[in-house]
Amino acid sequence: MEVPILKQGNYLIASIQAALSDADLLRLRDDLAQRVGRFRSKGVIIDVTVLDVMDSFAVRTLRSIGQILKMRGAETVIVGIQPEVAFAMVQLGLSLTDVWTALDLEEALSFLDRLAKAGHPDE
């Protein structure tokens, strides 16, 4: 199941549509690493609202996406982690470092706008 990636201004939005296998997650990582360069994106939002399981592999892959995109000059925001999923992740002992998190798409967009302004005080 390929994850559609939309370009919106300086940002990319990846909306996960269904459960992802490990291979799907790795393809998302590779696609995003390519596209932030092609579109000169400053931020990437990954919407995980539909995911009912975020296990150690999913979290590790999202963290590596955050690290890789940072090296490519973009910030990563994960949105839509469901309360039950957050609860299971905490019990499992997983923490989502190397990425930002926001409640939903709207919050993530305004966060990235604020981050861009703070990073370029002259503009």
Place this chain on the structure above:
Amino acid sequence: MNDEVTIPIGSDQDIVTARQRGRALAAKLGFSSTDQIAIATAISELSRNIVEYAKKGEIVLGPVKGHDNGQAGIQVVARDKGPGIPDIGLAMKDGYSTSRSLGLGLPGTRRLMDDFEVVSESGKGTTVIIRKWFR
């Protein structure tokens, strides 16, 4: 028990299938959505261990009744004929891993469930049994 189901595990796609079947059974048995997701996440971790360490094995899901009080719950058996876990005590510590994973699999899985048993013999394989009971 006619609700018992065996899922062969041999690829990353099987991990998705196993956790989806597990969540469906947990929902059918009447577990809350928080418990359904905890159970699905535990199944995901155990299936992942099978793929990473043993290459193949199976997950057996089914309803279970407590021996003492007749309490109802769900049981998940993860079984493989892989290399086995050399030191179970060490494997149950947070942060331990011999593979490239975060090494949180077993202790984290135990926290997600009520019961956790592991039997492993070097060179013969590993069986992990986890259960969750209705509250």
